[in-house]
Amino acid sequence: MKGDDGVSDTDLAPERLLRLYRDMLLIRRFEERAAELRMAGLIPGFLHPYIGQEAVAVGVCAALGPGAALTSTHRGHGHMLARGASPARMYAELYGRRDGYNRAKGGSLHMIDTELGFLGANGIVGGGIPLATGAGLQLKRTGVEDVAVSFFGDGATNEGAFHESLNLASLWKLPVLYVCENNLYGEFTRQDRHQVVKDVATRAAAYEIPGVIADGNDVLDVRRVARDAVARAVAGDGPTLIEAKTYRHRGHYEGDMGRYRPPDEVAEWLARDPIITFGARLVGEHGVSQKALDGTATEIERTLDEAAAFAEASPHPDPEEALEDVYTETHEGMALR
């Protein structure tokens, strides 16, 4: 699902809808299994699971063509998988192995796939926003009719990087989609304790750009909003701020129990699980069989079994590889140790 086929929501064929379901479920299961692998001691570093927010990544990426450039966040696995990345190379990176996307130099927070235009997860909250703005600038400078997309959370909208970038993009009419995944928490802090605005989308008014709210648990609604923003960007009318209202099912990172969240709030959002609700709609409204959904789930388990096996079999890096890749070219006198 690397490209938008130009088909409107109502006309999407069942196979296409099933693909959206499949992509969301792949992200869910990738993350659940990553958590298990971490518990088993196979993944050494941080994990910030995307579980619960799958409809945002999949909905946005379904609106993009193959030439889009994307920046992501510390919670980036979902964006990368929605863009079509290889689960095997992602697991290999999480394992810290040579066949990982970043050759074991990055891990979860820095994963990248340049062939997919995926310019990287980011360990700095808001760090990807100026980079996507620059990617949009480069697309515009070179006359490429495509878009840059920046994913970030509600917490990042309090960073200067967010405001500086929206101002620049608005001023220069850059083809950028700013996608705020409002999952109601900036790390451990509830939204109403980190910003007065309830709707992040209203911040668009300060830059005289559209601020649009999407149901971040409805993949088709996200896709619809993203398509509008892409059309606007490609037409030269500038950026859009999209706020996708969603929820993180788990803590900020794997190991955080998320006890700062009221149980009734968690229950309410779990009942709106983007994958379960979409699966029910597919069966109830779009003539997709339960068997097809089950078959998709089975195929995903097989894919992830293979991905984990690939990671497990991939060689560890030689410790001295730590000295490689600091520069593209190492000069005389460039002491690396």
Next chain:
Amino acid sequence: MRTITYAAAINEALAEEMERDGQVFLIGEDIGESGGVFGVTRGLHARFGDERVLDTPISEEGLTGAAVGASLLGGRAVVEIMFSDFSMLAMDMIVNQAAKTHYMTGGRLSAPVTIRLVTGTAGATAAQHSQSLEAWFVHAPGLKCVAPSTPADAKALLKTAIRDQDPVCFFEHKQLYNAKGEVPDEVEPLPLGVGRIAREGTDVTLVSYLKTLQESLGAAETLADEGVSVEVFDPRTLVPFDRDGLRASLEKTGRLVIAHEAPQRGGFGAEVAAFAAGECWDLLRGPVVRVCGTNTPMPYAPELEGFVIPDAERIARGVRSLVGAGVA
């Protein structure tokens, strides 16, 4: 051979690189029609237009990030940080993003951006418009750091920086902008990591760069009258640093003095001193002496500023303390 200013040499390098490569563009505050606070980009907007010379809002993080982001897709942005002090507002983009891109992606991507940092005092510019921050950037793996001291080097090394596939911090001293020097009609890029002997000598090696290099040459002149022969070594680039060039000089002199405007504590001189002590110990005939800025913020009044920044006289005193009596 022509004689032009350091600012004009930088301007020429920018123009020639923009002519050579359509991907090169300039981005910064007031660099467009107004030509920059120090006039370095004067005339470039008229020549290359809005598409190539981008005036930005006062948003250091935003503009630097935009430059870095564009570089990820093949753009070759040259950022002007109007006063290097303002780089602190862009530090995430320079140090967390650009510097580490190549490494943390396992070599799959790099951020070939050039960041021009307008450095040092312009005279009574005080604590937030005068800093010499090169040591901070030297300390960040992934950045290359260039500190040219003459118009010819500025032109050649800026070309090198722009063509380099890695992010480069390019330090320009405000008080050098009007300094004149000979520049060949055709300037080719210089390789990084190749220092030069700015003045030959046999008793002491004096390492210096940017504006302080001029002061060091003045000190060397004074000392020559006293019978002390000073070799002035201009590293030209701090990362990479020309270790072989310094070693060769120490083989002649056996004594090392380092002078720079930045505060002494943790300054680039400490790195040079550590290199000499660790790897040239057998060559050293005495302790390494540093003549640097005091460990204070930059004060405003000229007599205070003059106290803080090492001038030729203070550098000469430093050299005398090392050679002691009767070296000549």
